[in-house]
Amino acid sequence: MLTIANKIFSSRLFTGTGKFSSAAQMEKSLLASGSELVTVALKRVDLNDQDDDIVSHLRHSHISLLPNTSGVRNAKEAVFAAQMAREGLETNWIKLEIHPDPKYLMPDPIETLKATEELAKLGFIVLPYIHADPVLCRRLEDAGTAAVMPLGSAIGSNKGLKTIDFLEMIISQSNVPVIIDAGIGAPSDAAKAMEIGADAVLVNTAIAVSRDPVAMAEAFKLAVVAGRMAFEARLGMINSQAVASSPLTSFLND
Amino acid sequence: MINTFSELFDTYSWEETSKSIYAKTAADVEQAMGKTVRNLEDFKALISPAAAPYLEQMAQLSRALTLKRFGKVMQLYVPLYLSNECNNICTYCGFSYDNKVRRKTLSPMEIMQEVAVIKEMGYDHVLLVTGESNQSVHTDYFKKVLELISPHFSHISMEVQPLDLEDYQELIPFGLNTVLVYQETYHREDYKKHHPKGKKSNFEYRLETPDRLGKAGIHKMGLGVLIGLEDWRTDCFFTALHLGYLEKKYWKSKYSLSFPRLRPFSGGLEPKVEMTDRELVQLICAYRLLNEEVELSISTRESTVFRDHIVNLGITAISAGSKTNPGGYAVEPESLEQFEISDERSPAEIADMLRKQGYETVWKDWDSSLIGL
Numbered sequence: 001m002l003t004i005a006n007k008i009f010s011s012r013l014f015t016g017t018g019k020f021s022s023a024a025q026m027e028k029s030l031l032a033s034g035s036e037l038v039t040v041a042l043k044r045v046d047l048n049d050q051d052d053d054i055v056s057h058l059r060h061s062h063i064s065l066l067p068n069t070s071g072v073r074n075a076k077e078a079v080f081a082a083q084m085a086r087e088g089l090e091t092n093w094i095k096l097e098i099h100p101d102p103k104y105l106m107p108d109p110i111e112t113l114k115a116t117e118e119l120a121k122l123g124f125i126v127l128p129y130i131h132a133d134p135v136l137c138r139r140l141e142d143a144g145t146a147a148v149m150p151l152g153s154a155i156g157s158n159k160g161l162k163t164i165d166f167l168e169m170i171i172s173q174s175n176v177p178v179i180i181d182a183g184i185g186a187p188s189d190a191a192k193a194m195e196i197g198a199d200a201v202l203v204n205t206a207i208a209v210s211r212d213p214v215a216m217a218e219a220f221k222l223a224v225v226a227g228r229m230a231f232e233a234r235l236g237m238i239n240s241q242a243v244a245s246s247p248l249t250s251f252l253n254d
Numbered sequence: 255m256i257n258t259f260s261e262l263f264d265t266y267s268w269e270e271t272s273k274s275i276y277a278k279t280a281a282d283v284e285q286a287m288g289k290t291v292r293n294l295e296d297f298k299a300l301i302s303p304a305a306a307p308y309l310e311q312m313a314q315l316s317r318a319l320t321l322k323r324f325g326k327v328m329q330l331y332v333p334l335y336l337s338n339e340c341n342n343i344c345t346y347c348g349f350s351y352d353n354k355v356r357r358k359t360l361s362p363m364e365i366m367q368e369v370a371v372i373k374e375m376g377y378d379h380v381l382l383v384t385g386e387s388n389q390s391v392h393t394d395y396f397k398k399v400l401e402l403i404s405p406h407f408s409h410i411s412m413e414v415q416p417l418d419l420e421d422y423q424e425l426i427p428f429g430l431n432t433v434l435v436y437q438e439t440y441h442r443e444d445y446k447k448h449h450p451k452g453k454k455s456n457f458e459y460r461l462e463t464p465d466r467l468g469k470a471g472i473h474k475m476g477l478g479v480l481i482g483l484e485d486w487r488t489d490c491f492f493t494a495l496h497l498g499y500l501e502k503k504y505w506k507s508k509y510s511l512s513f514p515r516l517r518p519f520s521g522g523l524e525p526k527v528e529m530t531d532r533e534l535v536q537l538i539c540a541y542r543l544l545n546e547e548v549e550l551s552i553s554t555r556e557s558t559v560f561r562d563h564i565v566n567l568g569i570t571a572i573s574a575g576s577k578t579n580p581g582g583y584a585v586e587p588e589s590l591e592q593f594e595i596s597d598e599r600s601p602a603e604i605a606d607m608l609r610k611q612g613y614e615t616v617w618k619d620w621d622s623s624l625i626g627l
Binding site for chain 2: 018019020021022023042043044045046047069071072073077080081084100101102103104156157158205208209
């Protein structure tokens with residue numbers, strides 16, 4: 001079972017709440033996904049409104065909210081937004097998103113590291129969205145991060161695991177859970193992410209924008225389960241050719 | 255490195271650009287369609303007459319790209335006209351100085367009466383609009399307005415006269431999020447004809463406004479031309495050139511594009527160039543195929559039927575229930591309007607139309623806590 005900051009998750013599929021055609025559609029899809037950690041953009045939620053349309057559709061005992069800071073451009077704004085989220089949504093979990101570049105939404109590594117340090121000191125459970133940078137992951141561990149969330153490709157691009165070589169490095173050396181966060185466009189991408197040993201994946205666009213989000217949510221649920229099972233069962237090595245003879249070492253058998 | 259857009263703009267000729275757009279062929283269009291990353295030459299092909307037969311394919315692609323990036327949601331906003339005082343003469347505008355009508359600038363109390371009605375409609379994003387009257391409607395006035403209304407809206411946009419860098423720097427901390435400044439036309443000579451008097455007659459000052467906004471660190475800026483003044487294809491090419499320049503230079507800002515078609519007002523100019531509905535769809539799709547990330551916005555100038563269909567093709571933001579006169583919502587519904595609106599449906603009716611088409615209406619997409627206000 002996956003544990004992040006002492007919290008146990010039986011589902012390794014985390015989900016987002018954007019881009020759905022209605023809050024009711026979002027709720028149905030998230031229930032079908034079995035997801036237990038659901039990220040919500042602070043900018044979309046009215047923290048002063050008890051009946052906020054998004055939050056009120058997420059009130060299920062198995063779902064925990066993971067507010068995100070999407071929209072902030074630096075560490076200072078992120079820390080302030082996290083504090084507002086903690087107060088408004090009553091959780092000290094925060095998905096740290098600092099992408100000052102609104103075109104490709106690429107995360108700023110310098111500001112993210114700074115904000116992680118500060119938020120960890122303030123008692124937050126920080127899950128930072130980052131590029132697939134193995135060194136940055138180590139620096140974030142030192143700063144007190146609860147997990148790392150490297151991208152597979154650009155947010156919302158559906159391009160899959162373009163960064164796979166670096167994701168494998170991160171997974172092999174990480175001391176905190178690795179959640180692959182962005183670009184997962186198909187259940188096969190999610191399965192692949194789990195097969196290479198990711199602890200979890202976060203999916204939003206591919207579910208929300210599909211023609212049947214509820215069915216797609218279930219497809220992702222199954223893919224994540226299958227990928228994890230395959231990882232635990234140890235996949236066989238991939239050989240580019242058949243291994244019939246040993247021309248270099250057969251002399252040792254003579 | 256280029257310091258302002260003028261330097262880049264000066265290396266282009268209107269006539270040459272125009273000629274090269276009209277010279278594009280079906281082969282150019284097909285090549286542009288086949289790519290995943292498109293450049294300005296591809297854009298020329300997509301807005302050219304040669305692309306007309308490909309409209310349905312362009313629309314399919316535009317819809318898919320927009321859904322991927324923005325999802326099944328539509329941003330809703332509403333204009334709040336603060337003043338119709340204006341010292342400019344603009345041949346196409348109802349607020350033009352030579353249009354002899356009673357002028358009005360809202361007082362703080364009147365603004366709050368208007369705000370109450372707008373909030374009642376459900377809005378959280380407001381667009382402040384004025385003419386250009388630097389004696390009464392200036393930076394201090396805007397600052398007071400922002401202070402007054404920022405507790406009631408999480409997203410405030412402004413479409414007022416171009417200001418200096420220092421003015422923008424002063425207003426942003428008071429909650430100014432977005433500034434729209436339309437060039438009207440990139441045709442330098444005809445720009446002078448349409449703006450014979452007032453500060454607005456300075457083409458360069460207007461052209462360099464987005465640079466000043468970028469330097470001030472504005473969150474979002476909106477560009478566009480007034481369609482009908484000049485050949486729209488050439489004007490929109492320059493809009494795209496401007497956008498590309500700004501995106502590279504001021505990479506922390508977001509961008510939106512508008513494509514207002516000239517609407518009638520009492521005693522106003524007839525459009526020199528007509529743009530058909532078909533051509534406007536072509537333009538919207540071409541913008542989307544050029545740029546997957548840019549926001550595309552459409553106002554109540556457009557008809558009900560047109561808007562009902564266009565929301566599926568690439569648009570990301572629309573206005574509804576708009577009044578284009580100061581005091582139009584509550585204080586003085588009969589005052590002079592800037593242009594006649596075409597789609598008079600209420601925000602609730604628009605939200606219902608969107609719901610039926612599978613889109614959720616987004617009223618709130620910003621929070622003041624994100625900039626530590």
